[in-house]
Amino acid sequence: METIVQLSDTRVTLGGQIVLDGLDLTLRAGESVGVAGPNGSGKTTLVRTVATLQTIAAGHASVLGLDVGEHNLTAVRRQIALIGHQPSLIPELTLAENLDHRARLAGLGRDRVQNALEVVGLGDASDRRAEACSFGMKRRVEIAHVLLIKPRLLLLDEAASGLDESARELVAAMLGSVRARGGGAIMVSHDRAHLSAHCESLFDLRSGRLEAAP
Amino acid sequence: MTFWRQAVEIARVDLVVERRAGETFRIVLPFSIVALMVFPLALDLQLGIVSTVGIGVFWALGILFGMQVALRQSASDTPERRDLHVLSGVDPAARFTGRALSGGVLMTAYLGLMLVAMAVLFDPELPGGGWPVLLVSTVLVAVGLTELGTLAGEVTTGLRSRTPLASLIVAPLALPLVIGASQSVEAVERDTSILPWILLLIASDLALAVAGVALAKPLEEATQ
Numbered sequence: 001m002e003t004i005v006q007l008s009d010t011r012v013t014l015g016g017q018i019v020l021d022g023l024d025l026t027l028r029a030g031e032s033v034g035v036a037g038p039n040g041s042g043k044t045t046l047v048r049t050v051a052t053l054q055t056i057a058a059g060h061a062s063v064l065g066l067d068v069g070e071h072n073l074t075a076v077r078r079q080i081a082l083i084g085h086q087p088s089l090i091p092e093l094t095l096a097e098n099l100d101h102r103a104r105l106a107g108l109g110r111d112r113v114q115n116a117l118e119v120v121g122l123g124d125a126s127d128r129r130a131e132a133c134s135f136g137m138k139r140r141v142e143i144a145h146v147l148l149i150k151p152r153l154l155l156l157d158e159a160a161s162g163l164d165e166s167a168r169e170l171v172a173a174m175l176g177s178v179r180a181r182g183g184g185a186i187m188v189s190h191d192r193a194h195l196s197a198h199c200e201s202l203f204d205l206r207s208g209r210l211e212a213a214p
Numbered sequence: 215m216t217f218w219r220q221a222v223e224i225a226r227v228d229l230v231v232e233r234r235a236g237e238t239f240r241i242v243l244p245f246s247i248v249a250l251m252v253f254p255l256a257l258d259l260q261l262g263i264v265s266t267v268g269i270g271v272f273w274a275l276g277i278l279f280g281m282q283v284a285l286r287q288s289a290s291d292t293p294e295r296r297d298l299h300v301l302s303g304v305d306p307a308a309r310f311t312g313r314a315l316s317g318g319v320l321m322t323a324y325l326g327l328m329l330v331a332m333a334v335l336f337d338p339e340l341p342g343g344g345w346p347v348l349l350v351s352t353v354l355v356a357v358g359l360t361e362l363g364t365l366a367g368e369v370t371t372g373l374r375s376r377t378p379l380a381s382l383i384v385a386p387l388a389l390p391l392v393i394g395a396s397q398s399v400e401a402v403e404r405d406t407s408i409l410p411w412i413l414l415l416i417a418s419d420l421a422l423a424v425a426g427v428a429l430a431k432p433l434e435e436a437t438q
Contacts (some may be wrong), residue, residue, distance in 0.1 A: 024295045053297055055217030055438050074303045082301060090227065092234040097227075105302040129234075 002029040004067075004153055004184035005050050010059035011208075013050055014040075019045045021208035022059070025186075027153075032175060032185040034195030036213060037205035041186035044085070046205065047157045050186060051082045056120060078106065081151035083159040087138035091131035095122055095141050102145050116144040119138055120170055133139040136167050143170050159187070160194055172198060216338065217308045219275075224304070224312025228287060229319065238283050238320050240329075246279040247331045254335060261337075268336025269348070273396055276325050278367060279382050283324050284363020287313050291367065296437075306430035310364055315425065317360035325352045343401045347412075351395040354415035358391045359384075361422035368426075368433045383392075390418045 005027040012020040019042040037043050044130060046055040049061060061068040066076045071114050074176050089098045099113045105194050117126045119139040130138060140157070160171050175198055188205075189195055192213070195202055202213040232238060237255055253271050254264045299309055329352055332338070340348070366380040366387075398411035 048297075051301065052298070053300060053438055055435075074305075077301050078303045080301050082297060084294055084297070086292075086294050088292060088298050090231060090295070092231040093227070097230070101223070101227050102302065103299070105220065105299070105304055107303075 003027070003181070004029055004031075004063070004188065006060070007050070008060045010049065010052060010061050012045055013057045014069055018057075018208060020049065023209055025050075025203075026064040026086045026186040027156045027180045027186060029184055030179050031201070032179060032187065032199045034197045034199030034202045035188045035205050035210065036190060036192045036195055036202065037188070043048065043190075043205055047084070047155045047186065047188055048081065048152070049206045051080055051155055053082075061100060070122055078149075078159065080155065080204055081146045081149060081153070082144050082155045082157070083146070083162075084157045087135065087142055089130040089133075089138050089141060092129065094125035094127050094129050095133065095137070098186070099144055099148070099155055103148055108148060112148055116122050116147050117141070119147060120144045121166065125181055135162055136164060139163060140167060140170065143167075143174050146174050147177070150181065151178060152181070154183065155183040156185065156189075157185040157191050158191075160189070160191070168194075217305055217311075220304050220308035221315060222310035225319075226310055228313065228316035231290075232316070232320060233285075238324055239246055239344060242279055242282050242328060243268060243324060246275055246325055246328055248277070249275050249334055250331055252330070254352060263307055264336050265339055268332055268338035268341075269399055270396065271336065271393055272328060272332040273355075275390060276328050276355070277385075277388055279328075280321060280325060280356075281363060281388075283321050284359050284384065285377060285380050287364065288367025288376065291371070293372070294370070296434075300434070306434040307427040307436050310333070310368065310426045310430040313364045314357075314361050314404055314423070315365075317402045318357050320359045321356040322353055325356050340399070341359055341402055341405075344399060347398050347402050350412065353396045354412070355391045358415065358417035358419045358422055359388060361419065361426055362387055362391075365422060365426045365429070368430065371433070372437045390414060394418065411435050 002025060007025040010020055010023045016194060035043055035046060046053060049056060050063060052063055052073050062075045064079055094115060096113060097116060098108050103110060103113055117123055120143050122140055125137060139192055147178060160168050178185055187195055204213050205211040221351045257263050291365045362384050366383040370376045370380045394414035401408040401411055
C-alpha cells in the first residue's frame with residue numbers, strides 16, 4: 001500500500017523549544033490516523049509539519065513521496081487540504097466568493113462552486129458575507145473546499161469542534177471520500193471519542209512523541 | 215494556474231475587499247484631508263506662506279498616511295490565509311505582485327485625490343510644466359510606496375509588533391521617493407533638468423519590485 005506520510009525520528013522546534021522530538025508516524029493510502037493530546041502537546045505543530053508548513057530541525061519527513069526538505073513542494077501541497085482551528089475565510093466576501101476565490105487559486109473552474117455549497121447545505125446562504133456567518137457555516141465552506149479540490153491528504157485539526165451533528169456527518173463523509181479515493185487523513189483532537197469513531201489507528205502525543213493509545 | 219493569473223486573482227479580491235470595507239477612501243482619505251486643512255489654519259491663513267508650503271505638506275502627509283494604505287493588506291493578513299495560499303500552490307512572488315498591483319491602484323487613486331485636495335486648499339504656485347511633473351512624480355511615488363509597504367508586510371510576518379515595525383521599515387526607506395518627488399518639482403521651479411530625479415524614482419520603483427519578487431519565496435520559507 002502506498003505511503004502517504006512518513007515521519008522518522010522527526011524533531012521540530014518552535015522558538016528554541018522542542019515541540020516534537022524523535023516522532024515516528026506512517027500513514028498509508030486509505031487510512032486515517034487519529035492523534036489525541038492535551039492543549040499545548042504539539043498537535044497543531046504535527047499537523048503543520050505534515051502539511052509542509054513547518055520546517056523540521058532533525059530527522060526525516062516525506063509527504064506523498066516527496067521529502068519536505070525539497071525545494072519545490074508546490075505539486076505536493078496542492079494535494080493537501082488542511083482544516084485548522086479557525087476558518088480562514090475573507091470576511092468581506094460572500095461564501096460563494098470565498099469558495100470561488102479558493103477554486104481560482106487552485107486553478108479550478110467556477111462551475112462546481114455552487115454545487116459544492118449545496119452539498120454542504122449552504123446553497124441558500126451562498127450570497128451571505130462571511131462576516132455575517134456563524135463558525136459552523138464557515139467550517140462548512142472549508143468542507144466544500146475539500147470537496148472541490150479532492151485532496152490526497154486531508155489534515156483535520158480540531159475540525160469537528162463546535163459543529164452540530166449534521167456538520168459532523170459532513171466531516172465524516174469528507175473523510176470517507178478522501179480515503180475511498182486512495183488518500184489518507186490525519187485527525188488531531190482532544191476529543192478521543194470523535195477520533196475513535198473515525199480512525200483505525202489512535203495515538204497519544206506525549207512529550208513530543210507518539211504512543212499507541214490504549 | 216500561471217503566475218499572472220494568480221497575481222491578478224489576488225489583486226482582484228483585494229480590490230473587492232477594499233470596495234466593501236472602504237478602509238482607504240472612507241477612513242484614511244478623510245483623515246488625511248482634515249490633516250491637510252490643519253496647516254492653513256495653523257499658518258493663520260497667510261496665503262503667501264500657505265501657497266509656498268503646499269507641495270511639501272502634500273508629500274509629508276501623503277507619505278505618512280499613504281503608509282496606512284500600503285500596510286493595510288499585511289494588517290489584515292492572517293496565518294490561516296497565508297497557509298491557504300501556500301497549500302493552493304500560490305507563488306509567493308505572484309502574491310507580492312498581486313498585492314502590489316491592487317495596492318498600487320489604491321495608492322495612486324488616494325494620492326491623486328490628496329493632490330486635488332492640496333491644490334484646492336493651498337493653491338500652490340507652479341510654473342507651466344510643474345503640474346505634469348507633479349502628477350508623474352505622484353504616480354511613481356504611489357508605486358514605490360506600495361511596493362515598500364508590501365515588502366515590509368512580508369518581512370514582518372509573524373512578528374508580534376508587526377504593524378508599527380513595518381511602519382518603521384517603510385519610513386526611512388521611503389526617503390529616496392520623497393527626495394526624488396520633491397526635487398523633481400523643485401527642478402521645474404529652478405528651470406533645471408528633472409531627469410535625474412525622475413530616474414531616481416523609477417530606479418527606486420524597479421529596485422523595490424525586484425527585491426519584492428526575489429525575496430518573496432525566502433521570506434515565506436523563513437516564516438515556516
